[in-house]
Amino acid sequence: MRWRHLDRSLFLWLLVAGALLLLVVNPIARLLWVSLHSSSGGLTLDNYVTAFSRWRYVQALLNSLILGLSVGVLGTLFGVPMAWAVSRTDMPGKTLVWISVLGTFIVPNYLSAVAWILLAGPNAGWLNRAWRSLTGADAGPFNIYSMPGLVLVVAAASFPYMFVFTRSALDLISSEMEDAATTLGAGVWRTTLRVTLPLTLPAIMGAFIVAFLEAIAIFGAPALIALPGRFQVMTTMLWQFFEFPPKVEVAAAYAMPLLALTVLLFWLQQRIIARKGYVALTGKGGERRLVRLGGWRWVMLGYCLFVTALSFFLPMLVVLQAAFAKAWGRGFSLDNLTLHNVRFVVIDQPLTRAATVHTFLYGGAAAVLALALALTIAYIVRRRLVPYGRVLSYVAMAPFVIPGIVLAIGFYASYTAPPLVLYGTAWILILAFATRFLPIAYANSDAALRSINPEMEDAVRILGGGRLLALRRVVGPLLKRGLAGAFILVFIPATRELSSAIFLYTAGTQVLAVLLFDKSDEGNFEYLAAIGLILVLGTVALVLAGFRLVGRDFMLRRTAS
Amino acid sequence: MSKLVLTGVSCHFGRVAAVDDLSLAMASGEFVSLLGPSGCGKTTTLRMIAGLLHPTSGTITMDGEVISSPASSLPPEKRNMSMIFQSYAIWPNMTVAENVGFGLEVRRLARAEVRAKVEKILDVVRMRHLSDRYPSELSGGQQQRVALARAIVVQPAVLLLDEPLSNLDANLREEMRYEIRRLHDEFHITTVYVTHDQAEAMVTSDRIAVMNQGRIEQVDEPRALYARPRTRFVAGFIGRTNFLDGEVRGDEVVFDHFTIPRARFPEAGALGPGRVSFSLRPQSIHLHRVQADQRPPAVAPGACVVAGRVVQRAYLGEHWDYAVRPAAGELQLRVTARPHEVFEVNESVWLELDPGQLAHIHDKVAHP
Numbered sequence: 001m002r003w004r005h006l007d008r009s010l011f012l013w014l015l016v017a018g019a020l021l022l023l024v025v026n027p028i029a030r031l032l033w034v035s036l037h038s039s040s041g042g043l044t045l046d047n048y049v050t051a052f053s054r055w056r057y058v059q060a061l062l063n064s065l066i067l068g069l070s071v072g073v074l075g076t077l078f079g080v081p082m083a084w085a086v087s088r089t090d091m092p093g094k095t096l097v098w099i100s101v102l103g104t105f106i107v108p109n110y111l112s113a114v115a116w117i118l119l120a121g122p123n124a125g126w127l128n129r130a131w132r133s134l135t136g137a138d139a140g141p142f143n144i145y146s147m148p149g150l151v152l153v154v155a156a157a158s159f160p161y162m163f164v165f166t167r168s169a170l171d172l173i174s175s176e177m178e179d180a181a182t183t184l185g186a187g188v189w190r191t192t193l194r195v196t197l198p199l200t201l202p203a204i205m206g207a208f209i210v211a212f213l214e215a216i217a218i219f220g221a222p223a224l225i226a227l228p229g230r231f232q233v234m235t236t237m238l239w240q241f242f243e244f245p246p247k248v249e250v251a252a253a254y255a256m257p258l259l260a261l262t263v264l265l266f267w268l269q270q271r272i273i274a275r276k277g278y279v280a281l282t283g284k285g286g287e288r289r290l291v292r293l294g295g296w297r298w299v300m301l302g303y304c305l306f307v308t309a310l311s312f313f314l315p316m317l318v319v320l321q322a323a324f325a326k327a328w329g330r331g332f333s334l335d336n337l338t339l340h341n342v343r344f345v346v347i348d349q350p351l352t353r354a355a356t357v358h359t360f361l362y363g364g365a366a367a368v369l370a371l372a373l374a375l376t377i378a379y380i381v382r383r384r385l386v387p388y389g390r391v392l393s394y395v396a397m398a399p400f401v402i403p404g405i406v407l408a409i410g411f412y413a414s415y416t417a418p419p420l421v422l423y424g425t426a427w428i429l430i431l432a433f434a435t436r437f438l439p440i441a442y443a444n445s446d447a448a449l450r451s452i453n454p455e456m457e458d459a460v461r462i463l464g465g466g467r468l469l470a471l472r473r474v475v476g477p478l479l480k481r482g483l484a485g486a487f488i489l490v491f492i493p494a495t496r497e498l499s500s501a502i503f504l505y506t507a508g509t510q511v512l513a514v515l516l517f518d519k520s521d522e523g524n525f526e527y528l529a530a531i532g533l534i535l536v537l538g539t540v541a542l543v544l545a546g547f548r549l550v551g552r553d554f555m556l557r558r559t560a561s
Numbered sequence: 562m563s564k565l566v567l568t569g570v571s572c573h574f575g576r577v578a579a580v581d582d583l584s585l586a587m588a589s590g591e592f593v594s595l596l597g598p599s600g601c602g603k604t605t606t607l608r609m610i611a612g613l614l615h616p617t618s619g620t621i622t623m624d625g626e627v628i629s630s631p632a633s634s635l636p637p638e639k640r641n642m643s644m645i646f647q648s649y650a651i652w653p654n655m656t657v658a659e660n661v662g663f664g665l666e667v668r669r670l671a672r673a674e675v676r677a678k679v680e681k682i683l684d685v686v687r688m689r690h691l692s693d694r695y696p697s698e699l700s701g702g703q704q705q706r707v708a709l710a711r712a713i714v715v716q717p718a719v720l721l722l723d724e725p726l727s728n729l730d731a732n733l734r735e736e737m738r739y740e741i742r743r744l745h746d747e748f749h750i751t752t753v754y755v756t757h758d759q760a761e762a763m764v765t766s767d768r769i770a771v772m773n774q775g776r777i778e779q780v781d782e783p784r785a786l787y788a789r790p791r792t793r794f795v796a797g798f799i800g801r802t803n804f805l806d807g808e809v810r811g812d813e814v815v816f817d818h819f820t821i822p823r824a825r826f827p828e829a830g831a832l833g834p835g836r837v838s839f840s841l842r843p844q845s846i847h848l849h850r851v852q853a854d855q856r857p858p859a860v861a862p863g864a865c866v867v868a869g870r871v872v873q874r875a876y877l878g879e880h881w882d883y884a885v886r887p888a889a890g891e892l893q894l895r896v897t898a899r900p901h902e903v904f905e906v907n908e909s910v911w912l913e914l915d916p917g918q919l920a921h922i923h924d925k926v927a928h929p
Contacts, residue, residue, distance in 0.1 A: 455648050456650045459652070460663070462721070463711070464638050465663075469667070473652075
């Protein structure tokens with residue numbers, strides 16, 4: 001009779017706990033362990049001393065902070081006015097603005113770095129050439145290989161966070177609240193500054209932190225811009241520690257401040273978002289009227305188009321031109337057109353052909369894995385199948401605060417040596433991608449599950465079906481759409497992931513992002529653009545599939561959760 | 562023999578006792594309601610019977626077999642029960658026929674047999690013409706019927722209903738009460754029905770268990786429950802009532818400025834000395850006009866007459882609602898009078914009270 005009464009979900013708990021241990025806990029614990037031990041095995045702080053005693057290393061750290069803060073400020077200047085204009089005014093062309101913000105999400109940061117090298121590279125860059133032909137000067141003013149250049153590229157890539165956060169906060173403030181100020185005699189500007197903006201402030205601060213963290217954790221753009229510009233940030237420094245012979249211990253020690261800062265700031269961000277007690281974000285929104293801008297609405301539209309030109313239109317234009325050009329410097333003419341680059345990447349060259357296959361294969365496998373794990377955990381936690389299930393959900397969300405590069409070093413430290421050697425196989429990439437984007441999968445699975453009333457499953461069970469039957473016949477079919485969206489949301493970043501792949505790939509397991517980065521020092525930009533174009537097209541196809549399956553708002557759920 | 566027996570069942574969530582030492586025995590084929598305000602533990606009790614929750618102490622037995630105890634519980638799928646949920650829990654990915662046939666499919670009936678049974682039960686709930694519809698295409702009442710059909714078609718040993726009508730509009734709710742009772746009269750399935758609506762419980766049930774703060778206050782047939790509530794909570798929860806607090810002094814029960822001879826109470830023997838409380842329904846009090854000679858009116862044998870004054874009144878169409886203050890006391894009695902019995906505010910009246918209608922109540926549950 002006891003066996004008849006036994007709940008078999010306990011085994012599942014053990015399985016899931018084991019997987020999380022392997023994917024999240026072990027790499028980070030290992031990283032900490034390695035940072036505290038010398039290569040011979042004794043406990044030591046030497047690695048920290050090495051990592052922070054050289055001025056070069058400390059300067060990289062400071063550069064990262066400068067980059068993060070500047071990106072936060074510039075991103076705010078870019079994103080907040082746009083969000084206000086789209087949410088609150090009668091500015092024309094909102095759909096266009098919205099699509100181009102979405103487009104910005106789609107361009108990987110390393111590709112926009114490549115694009116900006118084409119645009120503002122010293123001498124040969126499009127903008128410098130345009131300047132020269134306009135003014136007759138013999139040198140252009142722009143040099144992308146500089147800190148301001150890097151800030152511009154990263155800010156243009158990450159301002160969509162500002163836009164989305166601020167916009168969703170603005171969308172929740174009802175006009176009644178503004179009307180209350182207006183009826184007391186405040187004008188439009190006064191109301192905006194005294195009521196609307198303060199109500200949005202927590203969201204803006206939250207977005208600022210996210211942009212800051214994105215900027216200090218980013219690897220691709222700094223590697224393409226800072227290294228040729230002869231300066232370092234933390235992530236490029238970490239990369240250099242891995243040049244032969246790899247100094248894993250020092251890298252681990254050097255990664256700790258990055259990890260600590262990220263965890264701390266995310267905690268702060270959550271506090272700011274949660275402490276909106278005075279903000280009446282009731283979720284109902286209420287009725288909203290649009291501010292009439294008059295003639296200023298064209299100015300506003302001009303500003304939005306200027307920002308999206310920097311973030312999306314110009315980069316995509318030069319990437320397209322280069323991808324289909326015999327030589328990008330020869331400009332836009334029919335006789336410069338060729339399909340050779342794309343053909344070469346996709347078909348002719350075995351290396352890139354394999355990388356293309358790897359990219360989508362690994363990305364897909366990682367998405368399946370992450371989703372299966374996330375869904376299981378979300379189900380266990382939501383249905384309270386085991387005691388202390390909350391712990392599982394915290395661990396599943398933990399990679400959210402681990403920069404990709406730090407996670408990669410943790411994976412490297414954990415799985416290059418026995419007992420479990422994954423380095424050199426595709427699995428280490430797949431598992432790292434799955435871990436890195438597990439929080440996206442988790443947040444989406446959890447949201448999808450939340451929409452299912454547990455009584456749906458209770459109904460199956462009381463009619464004689466077991467939990468598994470309930471999952472197969474009811475929960476599964478009901479979750480299909482939500483999970484398809486979640487799958488795509490993991491698949492997209494997994495196909496473009498560079499910062500963890502760069503540490504974990506080996507000769508046989510290259511993906512397109514790695515290839516693009518590897519070939520960047522050869523200066524063959526037509527080839528780089530073609531690789532980037534394939535990634536962008538893959539993403540666009542996935543996004544469109546997502547729209548069809550899930551609806552227009554599916555991209556936003558990730559940022560909303 | 563009893564079909565379903567709950568013995569000393571408790572369910573704690575952390576330090577909160579949602580259900581506290583609850584005992585209840587149900588006969589085979591009986592329809593019992595668990596009635597009480599939200600948070601009284603009625604749904605928790607139902608979910609324990611279903612096996613969806615586990616008791617922290619006590620046992621539940623069905624046909625003599627222990628199905629729930631703190632040590633282990635038979636999973637819901639092995640209890641041969643069915644349940645109707647507050648949300649109906651109709652699976653939106655299956656048609657009406659698929660929903661209803663699910664339980665039969667799980668029981669591995671032949672396809673033809675499943676179809677025949679499904680058609681038959683859909684006839685019973687008058688839903689056959691909609692058998693190929695999806696739930697999103699049905700109204701609330703229709704979904705409710707599907708839920709009923711789905712639960713009944715498997716001929717469960719016990720049928721559990723969790724506030725099944727709370728999401729319906731008032732008219733439909735009234736109709737469905739009778740529908741549920743009709744189905745019970747047709748199939749005689751042992752049924753536990755959870756509700757906070759006393760009218761629902763009155764219409765459907767053989768017996769009603771009134772619950773409060775995790776305990777059963779009283780289990781009785783609907784009429785007995787209304788006429789002779791045993792606790793203050795039950796009296797107040799089932800219908801409207803007046804509470805009269807008094808004291809037994811010798812042969813008299815002394816109330817606020819008036820007395821009633823003890824011998825006139827039906828339970829005279831049980832009225833010990835000291836404080837006593839009674840519940841008296843507003844429609845058990847009759848008002849009489851004071852005649853010019855000031856003499857008390859003629860009343861039914863055994864009834865008492867007390868002088869009083871109308872302090873408030875409201876006309877509700879079907880009846881008058883008066884507040885009357887007897888004698889010079891502080892007590893105010895609610896009185897329901899027929900539409901033609903018109904009295905003015907401040908008018909002096911005679912109150913006719915029948916001690917036989919005064920239900921002796923306790924403040925707390927007398928636990929065995």
